[in-house]
Amino acid sequence: MTGAAKHGPVAVSDAGSRHDSLVMLDKLTGYWVSQAIYAAARLGVADQLAAGPRPVTEVAAAVGANADALYRLLRALAGEGVFHEVAPGVFGLSPFAELLRRDHPRSLAALSVMFGDLQYQPWGDVLHSVRTGECAYETRQGIEFFEFLRRDPQAAHTFSEAMTSFLNTCGTVLDVFDFTAVRRVVDVGAAHGTLLCSILERYTDTAGVLFDLPHVVADARAHVERAGLLGRCELVGGDFLDQVPAGGDVYMLSTILHDWDDERCLRILRNCRAAMGQEGRLLVTELVIGDGEGPFFGKWLDLHMLVMHGGRDRTAAEYGRLLEAAGFAVERVAPTSFLRSVIEAVPAG
Numbered sequence: 001m002t003g004a005a006k007h008g009p010v011a012v013s014d015a016g017s018r019h020d021s022l023v024m025l026d027k028l029t030g031y032w033v034s035q036a037i038y039a040a041a042r043l044g045v046a047d048q049l050a051a052g053p054r055p056v057t058e059v060a061a062a063v064g065a066n067a068d069a070l071y072r073l074l075r076a077l078a079g080e081g082v083f084h085e086v087a088p089g090v091f092g093l094s095p096f097a098e099l100l101r102r103d104h105p106r107s108l109a110a111l112s113v114m115f116g117d118l119q120y121q122p123w124g125d126v127l128h129s130v131r132t133g134e135c136a137y138e139t140r141q142g143i144e145f146f147e148f149l150r151r152d153p154q155a156a157h158t159f160s161e162a163m164t165s166f167l168n169t170c171g172t173v174l175d176v177f178d179f180t181a182v183r184r185v186v187d188v189g190a191a192h193g194t195l196l197c198s199i200l201e202r203y204t205d206t207a208g209v210l211f212d213l214p215h216v217v218a219d220a221r222a223h224v225e226r227a228g229l230l231g232r233c234e235l236v237g238g239d240f241l242d243q244v245p246a247g248g249d250v251y252m253l254s255t256i257l258h259d260w261d262d263e264r265c266l267r268i269l270r271n272c273r274a275a276m277g278q279e280g281r282l283l284v285t286e287l288v289i290g291d292g293e294g295p296f297f298g299k300w301l302d303l304h305m306l307v308m309h310g311g312r313d314r315t316a317a318e319y320g321r322l323l324e325a326a327g328f329a330v331e332r333v334a335p336t337s338f339l340r341s342v343i344e345a346v347p348a349g
């Protein structure tokens with residue numbers, strides 16, 4: 001996605017001097033692109049093109065869109081490399097658009113829908129967050145985002161589906177940890193249990209506990225049932241700020257701590273520590289921020305956590321300090337296959 005791609009060719013004599021302007025225009029209008037992708041994902045356009053290119057008029061009729069407006073949307077997205085206009089008015093999937101298919105193993109469709117439906121508007125208040133250090137969502141809405149999800153089952157479902165989408169994209173504990181000797185693994189804040197189910201599928205002697213807020217657990221049951229794992233997976237509803245289920249030998253916190261400020265991270269970690277025996281083990285999976293000013297998705301996720309939850313993504317040293325304060329000793333920080341790292345810790349002393 002280059003500046004030239006979105007803004008068209010520049011006269012040769014201008015090319016050098018205008019390059020910075022093009023790049024900046026591209027960045028300034030980044031939300032046009034993300035919202036256009038959201039519209040396509042929400043309409044299910046990529047699913048309509050799964051069998052091959054189709055005229056936009058046909059696709060518009062199938063998804064309930066205005067044909068002219070959908071043409072303009074897909075033409076703009078084709079300029080970004082998302083979708084291809086293979087003949088005038090006929091569109092097909094590019095490799096990027098393949099990721100908007102619901103049935104793709106690394107589908108980003110649910111994540112795109114969740115960003116557009118639930119998290120785009122709060123980003124309009126990022127300035128407030130930067131001025132005050134406060135969570136923009138909570139200031140504007142008067143409630144925490146997870147409380148909003150509790151009150152709106154459809155939104156909660158959309159969010160959990162998005163978590164599955166992100167999990168299927170990122171590397172997980174399965175890349176770096178061997179569960180062969182693990183008797184019982186507790187997934188703390190498991191959402192629909194996608195990660196837990198993939199662990200139980202691979203390690204057939206291991207049992208699991210899917211722990212999340214009660215309404216999330218109720219929604220997760222169908223997923224665990226579909227995976228045929230209800231016999232080996234206990235579903236427990238509760239609040240990890242109060243306590244977590246006892247008796248696991250491994251506890252997982254997968255993309256949990258970054259939702260919270262330090263004080264509430266310590267509560268969650270201390271509750272995990274209290275629930276596990278001296279032989280227990282904790283696996284914290286997060287996008288760990290490294291040194292240097294290079295691009296890293298975790299730096300944007302960090303800002304997103306500020307806007308949406310008042311949380312933050314952290315460096316390995318920052319996670320280490322939290323874990324130590326909660327009674328853990330860090331054994332290692334292991335990068336997974338993509339984006340995330342696992343911080344493995346055991347009870348100190």
Ligand SMILES: C[S@@+](CC[C@H](N)C(=O)[O-])C[C@H]1O[C@@H](n2cnc3c(N)ncnc32)[C@H](O)[C@@H]1O
Pocket residue numbers: 146163164167188189190191192195211212213216238239240241253254255256259
């Ligand atoms: C960012 S999602 C991560 C989901 C999953 N672990 C993953 O890696 O995709 C955070 C999860 O924490 C859960 N959660 C939020 N507040 C909670 C609380 N007080 N007690 C238990 N779970 C909570 C949410 O319902 C959600 O499923």
